[in-house]
Amino acid sequence: MSQQKPRLLYIDDDEVLARLVAHVLERQGFEVVHAVSGDAGLELIAAGGIDVVALDQYMPDLDGLDTLKRICAVPNAPPVVFVTASQDSKIAVTALQAGADDYLVKDTQGEFVPLLHVAAENALRKDQVRKARDEAEAEVRASRDRYAALAAEREVLLREVNHRIGNSLQIIASLLHLQANSSTQSDVKAALNNAMGRVAAVAQVHRRLYTSNAFNSVLLDQYLEALLEDLRRSAEGNRMSRLTLKAASIEVDPDRAVAIGIIVNELVMNAVKYAYPDGPGPIHVELESVGDGVQLSITDDGVGLGATADPRSTGMGQRIVSAMATKLSADVERDPAHAGTRILLRFARDDTAPTASTRPASS
Secondary structure, eight states, X not given: OOSSSOEEEEEOSOHHHHHHHHHHHHHTTOEEEEESSHHHHHHHHHHSOOOEEEEESOOSSSOHHHHHHHHHTSTTOOOEEEEESOOOHHHHHHHHHHTOSEEEEOOTTOTTHHHHHHHHHHHHHHHHHHHHHHHHHHHHHHHHHHHHHHHHHHHHHHHHHHHHHHHHXXXXXXXXXXXXXXXXXXXXXHHHHHHHHHHHXXXXXXXXXXXXXXXXXXXXXXXXXXXXXXXXXHSSTTTTTTEEEEEOOOEEOHHHHHHHHXXXXXXXXXXXXXXXXXXXXXXXXXXEEETTEEEEEEEEXXXXXXXXXXXXXXXXXXXXXXXXXXXXXXEEEEOTTOSSEEEEXXXXXXXXXXXXXXOOOOO
């Protein structure tokens, strides 16, 4: 619709009636342009500046329905009010189906012209609403496309960040491993190996995030398998040759995965160091769903916690397990029925649970 008077194109081969239409509608605030044929009307529409069209059905050469179809094929075509002298309702239905916004039955005396004024204004309003809707939908699509582009960019950046962090932490773990191997003091070697395991637990989370399609969750079965494989590779001799994992496919957020990984690292290393004084033995890590929560157990068949305390123990492992268990809001307890040592942790899948008591048994 133009900024000043709306411009109406009246297509009809009856010039007398066309002058009457112009006379009445111009008094109602319209600028009226007349075309005596469908082809002439199409040329005016192609030239632009037409806000609404009143189209007669019966014309020589190109009739109204054919003209209507061609108008509707024009990009950003103006709305059309179809005008016919026929009383046949099928004509009106056909015109509406072909794209007309409204229709009128005309008479030769021109009594339909006031109704044409109302129909033209209604068609203009409908066209404004339609254009506003189309613009809004286009903006929504554009916003959605922008969001998708930003999300894709964020995904690439997050992958790169996790990749770099994982690599950097792996380098640190490797350096700690080299330093441990070069040390001649057993307590220094043990401390460096413990530190290496803790760094590797964090590094594995970032590796999981780098290779996963999700950046807000970690599959614990895959994560723990990779973590235990790191521990097996880093262990001296065959001390972890009987380390096993049985884990359900449970998703948690990355922060909770880190805490779980560090707990597993501490308790496995604790079992390796103290459970079997005479050589390697079985160590089992199990993860399962229990009700709405998760249960993690680390089990050995060794000498048990009742054995004489090792003088090399600093208690650092126990403090780390306690801190990580608090982060998980986990219940930590020892299974008194087990002959060796079995530590159980129970925690919620998410971090909405209240802080639970922590009673870890670790060195």
